[in-house]
Amino acid sequence: xxxxxxxxxxLARSRRKLASVGLAVAGSVAVITxxxxxxxxxxxxxxxxxxxxxxxxxxxxxxxTVSVGxxxxxxxxxxxxxxxxxxARLRKLEGVTAVYPVVGSAFPISASGGEGFxxxxxxxxxxxxxxxxxxxxxxxxxxxxxxxxxxGPIPVLVARRLLELYNSTVASxxxxxxxxxxxxxxxxxxxxxxSSMARGTPDPNRVSTRVAQVVGFxxxxxxVGITIPEATLRRLNAGYDRPVSPLAAAYVKVDGPxxxxxxxxxxxxxxxxxDETPKIIGTALTIAAVVLGLFAVMLLLLAAFGITQTFFLxxxxxxxxxxxxxxLGARAGDLARLVLWEASLVGALGGLFGVIVGASVxxxxxRVVIGQLPDLPFRPEHVVAFSPALLLGAAFLGVVAAFxxxxxxxxxxxxxxxxxxxxx
Amino acid sequence: MSEPIxxxxxIRREIQEGGRTRPILSGIDLVVSxxxxxALVGPSGxxxxxxxxVAGALDADYQGxxxxxxxxxxxxxxxxxxxxxxxQLGFVFQAFHLLEHLSVAENVAVPLWLRDPPIPEVQANLQxxxxxxxxxxxxxxxxxxxxxxxxxxxxxAIARALxxxxxxxxxxxxxxxxxxxxGAKIAELFEQIRKLDCAVLIATHDRSLAARADQVIELGxx
Numbered sequence: 001x002x003x004x005x006x007x008x009x010x011l012a013r014s015r016r017k018l019a020s021v022g023l024a025v026a027g028s029v030a031v032i033t034x035x036x037x038x039x040x041x042x043x044x045x046x047x048x049x050x051x052x053x054x055x056x057x058x059x060x061x062x063x064x065t066v067s068v069g070x071x072x073x074x075x076x077x078x079x080x081x082x083x084x085x086x087x088a089r090l091r092k093l094e095g096v097t098a099v100y101p102v103v104g105s106a107f108p109i110s111a112s113g114g115e116g117f118x119x120x121x122x123x124x125x126x127x128x129x130x131x132x133x134x135x136x137x138x139x140x141x142x143x144x145x146x147x148x149x150x151x152g153p154i155p156v157l158v159a160r161r162l163l164e165l166y167n168s169t170v171a172s173x174x175x176x177x178x179x180x181x182x183x184x185x186x187x188x189x190x191x192x193x194x195s196s197m198a199r200g201t202p203d204p205n206r207v208s209t210r211v212a213q214v215v216g217f218x219x220x221x222x223x224v225g226i227t228i229p230e231a232t233l234r235r236l237n238a239g240y241d242r243p244v245s246p247l248a249a250a251y252v253k254v255d256g257p258x259x260x261x262x263x264x265x266x267x268x269x270x271x272x273x274x275d276e277t278p279k280i281i282g283t284a285l286t287i288a289a290v291v292l293g294l295f296a297v298m299l300l301l302l303a304a305f306g307i308t309q310t311f312f313l314x315x316x317x318x319x320x321x322x323x324x325x326x327x328l329g330a331r332a333g334d335l336a337r338l339v340l341w342e343a344s345l346v347g348a349l350g351g352l353f354g355v356i357v358g359a360s361v362x363x364x365x366x367r368v369v370i371g372q373l374p375d376l377p378f379r380p381e382h383v384v385a386f387s388p389a390l391l392l393g394a395a396f397l398g399v400v401a402a403f404x405x406x407x408x409x410x411x412x413x414x415x416x417x418x419x420x421x422x423x424x
Numbered sequence: 425m426s427e428p429i430x431x432x433x434x435i436r437r438e439i440q441e442g443g444r445t446r447p448i449l450s451g452i453d454l455v456v457s458x459x460x461x462x463a464l465v466g467p468s469g470x471x472x473x474x475x476x477x478v479a480g481a482l483d484a485d486y487q488g489x490x491x492x493x494x495x496x497x498x499x500x501x502x503x504x505x506x507x508x509x510x511x512q513l514g515f516v517f518q519a520f521h522l523l524e525h526l527s528v529a530e531n532v533a534v535p536l537w538l539r540d541p542p543i544p545e546v547q548a549n550l551q552x553x554x555x556x557x558x559x560x561x562x563x564x565x566x567x568x569x570x571x572x573x574x575x576x577x578x579x580x581a582i583a584r585a586l587x588x589x590x591x592x593x594x595x596x597x598x599x600x601x602x603x604x605x606x607g608a609k610i611a612e613l614f615e616q617i618r619k620l621d622c623a624v625l626i627a628t629h630d631r632s633l634a635a636r637a638d639q640v641i642e643l644g645x646x
Contacts, residue, residue: 005530005537013525324521327482328584329510329538331503419477 003334006325007341014314018346021310021402025350026357028303029398032296033358034365036394037384039292041366045380047285056257060275061090061267062249082247082272090252093266095259102249103130103233106242108196111212111226113189118176125196127225129248130233131157131218139218141185146215148231153188153213157227160217168379187214193236206240220251300401307405311343315409319416326418336414343406344399351398355391362386427494429592429623430456430479434488437474448474450646451488456592456623456639461614463634464627466643472627473596475643479625480513480594481505493591510538514585514622518597520577522569528580529565532556535588555583559613575606582613586622593617595626599633611636 011018063081090099105128112123133146136157140146146155160181167178194207201207212226221227237245254263264274315322322335330338362384369383432454438445448471456462464472477483478490481497484505490497493512497505509515522531529552536548543551556562559579564572569580578598585593595614599607611633614624626633634640 003537006534009525009530320521321523324523325534325538326506327480327509327515328535329506329588331506334538419482423473423477 003338003341007338007345010338010342011345014342017310017314018342021307021343022346022350022353024303024306024310025347025398025402026354028299028401029351029354029394030358030361031299032397033355033391033394034362035292035296036390037359037362037386038365039288040387040390041380041382041384044385045382050281056260057254059252059254059260059264059267060249061252062273062275064271064273082250084244084247086270086272087247087250089270090250090267093252093263095254095256095263096252097255098134098253100132100135100251100253101230101247102251103230103237104246104248105129105233106237106246107194107206107240108199108202109194110192110196111189112192116187117179117184118174125198127222128233129222129225129227130230130245131220131227132230135251136216136218136220136227139220140216141181144185144213144215146229148229148235150235153211154191154228154232155215156212157216157218157221158184158214159221159223159227160219161223162221163217181217184214185216188212194240296397300397303398304401304405307343307347307402308408311339311406311409312412315339315413318413322413322416323418326416332414335416336410339406339410339413340403343402343410347399347402348395350402351395354398355395358394359386359391426458428455428457428491429460429493430454430625431491432475432479432488433490435475435478435490436487437471437478437483437485447646449478449486449643452641452643454479454641456625458591458623459618459621460639461618461624461626461637462639462641463637464625464641464643465629465631465634467645468629470643470645472643476594476596476625476627479592480515481508507540510535510540511588512591514582514588514590514593516578516581516585516593516595516598518600520574520581520601522577522580522584524568524570526569527565528561528567528569528572529553529556531569531580532565532583532587535584539588551587552583555587556580558586558616559583573606574602575609578602578606578610579613582610582617586617586620590622593622593624595624595628597628597630598626599628599630607633 061082087099087101090096109126109128110123111126112121114120114122133140136146139157140155144155146157163179163181163184170176171178188211191210191212192207193210194203195201212228218227234245237243252263252267254260264276267274322330325335326332366382366384370381373379373383432452435449435452435454436447437449438447440446452471452475454462454475464475466472474483478486478497479492481492481500484498492508495508497508500508523534526534529549532552532555533548536543536551553562553565556565559582561576561579561583564576569577572580578601582593582598585595593614598614599610602610607630611630614626614633615636618624626637628634
């Protein structure tokens, strides 16, 4: 039997005071559950889908386009803008495992087609970039290829963001249905090489048409045009008297996210620009996580402080009773365990109640907020999410807070002098 | 002659009071044999309660030698002294010191709840009922102790002290809060207890209670 019988009766006797402790724990745990579910919801709904598009070990390097002339003066080791020499030097940087150039087109291109989706044939100027299949191979749809070939349709990758923009803003504006990736894969259209409305037709003898086919969506694809295999574009450029293709940018792969910072600095020192979007998002995520974590810790500390106060009071009120128990055969450790068990049980009940309240509030919040969100490209289906680890963890934090809060009072209870019982 | 339950030799105890050392006990010798009723008498402040604390393994800060059931109390650690209190000693206090949130039977059961290893509940309940029957409260086990008179409360305290089958019962002014008639009944109970081969050491101002003792130790203010 040991302490169980005493524990049950103590809990029954002190239920009002313990209820206040339990509510303090429940309040903190509820807020932590709410914050945690919102953080998890945003992570699952926004950050997680976004992270693969912003791999932190892949840097996008661009020439400093505004002041190219000045840059050339300061570019140092890489010798100025982005060219084949610069690519070779990028490959030699410590921590760099691969460099993928983004090749630009040296001739005008236009495209026509789209009857199936748009209701009528459309002709528009487009820009083309070339990418190494090794970089974007994972984005190619099953059954399709992104390799260079001289015959058949030119494989084309489209920016995933472009599809999202179309679905979120364009489709409704032109009163057309939204498109899924599956609907677009395999779609063919006509490319007119050597002629566009903006650049005209420099050499009518070199105008040709090719069929292009969408083979996938990629976050590395050109947002305002099409992306085709690097070798295809280099071959086409050569046909227009440009044996050396222009480079629009380059992707630099480093051996781990931790290398991204030093490599970025080395690239910037060389006079090139590095797209800082991943760095900014990573920093924002880190700051948000730290702020949320600190807030949760502060809440727990406050709850623990309240628990300490209450248990100090309870132990002080029961000083004589604890001394009597010592006289009757309770070990010092028994009294400490009694206080800690009481606190832990109250913490567990408070934690459980807090999780239920926090999760309920989060659920209601989700219903309210989701209905108010505009039709954004990254509109999540939920702004809150729950996981067993989150709910169990939050409830467990209640126990931890109560346990920690009761430690010092328990230590004081264990130190109760039994001789005082005889003198009282 | 049987081995003494309690043997105190040259017990001295001092306390710090306002930066000065004040002697409470100065060289007390005492032997209590099985079944003996020993009374400690003397004026307030002479150290009766302090001596009970030493004898009851509650106060280890003394000089001299205290042996309980042949064991030198100074050589025992806190857990061993606690086990000794639980299994071999019973305590009765002037202010009863019952646990107000427990019933009569639960108060009596507390020393058994604290026993290590635990006593089976059925056996504990039988022991509790037997002790309540002995003190005349056999049919009051489920009542709250708040409903009891002073004499009844003291009888509950005595039942609690006896429930573990102690060899020595220590009582500090057990009739001090009771009227003369009730005090006499409690004194009768102590007479019965000594017949159970349990020694009793009582600190008391009650001369009629002391008159029943086999041995009276008169303590003076040191």
